[in-house]
Amino acid sequence: MSLWTAADAAAATGGRAQGDWTATGVSIDTRTIRPGDLFIALTDIRDGHDFVAQALDKGACAALVSRIPDGVPANAPLLIVPDVLPALEALGRAGRARTDAKIIAITGSVGKTSTKDMARAALAGQGRIHAAEASYNNHWGVPLTLARMPKGTDVAIIEIGMNHPGEIAPLSRMARPHVAMITTIAAAHLEAFGAIEGIAREKGAIFEGLLPMGTAVIPEDLSTTPILRDLADAAGALIVGFGEAGMARPVSIEPQGDALKIRARISGESVAFSLQTTGAHFVMNAIGVLAALNAAGADLKDAARRLGDWQPPKGRGAVETLGPIRLIDDAFNANPASLKAGLATLAGLQGGRRVAILGDMLELGADEIAMHRAVADDPSLGAVDLIHSAGPLMRHLHDALPASKRGEWRETAAELAAMAPDLVAPGDIVLVKGSKSSRVSAVVDALRKWGQIASPDHDDPRTKGRETRD
Structure with a gap:
């Protein structure tokens, strides 16, 4: 082609x-x-x-x-x-200009990539869909995604991110979306913004690129929601709020093993769907996705049904059986909001001992020590049995934990990874989470290697050739 x-x-x-x-x-x-x-x-x-x-x-x-x-x-x-780079940007703008596709742009402090992937899964079967690969959401990722868009695309999903002020608006103007969705506003990249209100204003700049009569899909239950509403109003957008008090809201959430069964109301219409995750935070993003797809003219009930095919990507909260343990690999990134969600997921899983292995949360600004120490007061920790940690910032959480929950602490994730088999036991449910630069994913890699060896299906030379009876 x-x-x-x-x-x-x-x-x-x-x-x-x-x-x-x-x-x-x-x-x-x-x-x-x-x-x-x-x-x-x-x-x-x-x-x-x-x-x-x-x-x-x-x-x-x-x-x-x-x-x-x-x-x-x-x-x-x-x-x-x-x-x-300017030539790539020009190629992206030309790619956008030559298509009649409906464009959905997604940003937020947490959950951009998983939400984009939800939208792509939900749209399967509804025409020719184009979406950003991986986390291609920055100054080269957005134009690259647009430059890769075929002329005959029906719906495109563009992920837009930022690290510093002034980055989102030009990318949104390049994408010119019909619908712009914000997943949530949380303490991330605070070093560059100083306060969460600054983050909200930067994320809300996505509405500057909306086409006339475009739709802004915003989280309804946040302290910063009024800022987002004001920015959407200034852009002349139709506003659809999602959350407990939104036009798009959950009606019921029912756990089913390692999945969730959800009933929701989307702009007056009732839908039911399943998610292959136990993370309650994914539910709100799924509801926001359905609101965005509905605003873009998609078949809402078909989109809801196909959400059951979506699974969290590697490193972003997927639950997997790993030899004798269950692992929640959420090691791609972390901030206080996403860590809170990860701990809630861990606390909600039924089974054996619940163990959290945490790396530093980075780019949190002047209050980073207090934010790490405050994790000790998270209500989900009541259901968590043991917390191991790595990094100089996580040392403050380690010291604030009650002795009964205080596991190992090491200066680096590599040191913690080296002792991975001693951090867990058969039957454990294990959450691994931290900022990407904390390199806590090394613990995930070490656990995977140990899990293969510890798996009952692993060939053990001491038993190979013997007949086994139940």
């Missing part, structure tokens, strides 16, 4: 195309590049120009560059522009 011809890409970017090529995809990474992709030579930690020759050798149809790199023939298939 043709995505960009040399002429189309040159017209979109104002660049000079060498050769008559056709791109069937767009890539920024030679490790995952496919034949037919247009390689974008972005400069980040490494200069993408250093990988152009490799990209072409792997079958890239051409490369978007600001110069002809060393080792690349002068007549190679290239799209030469003054600056690669």
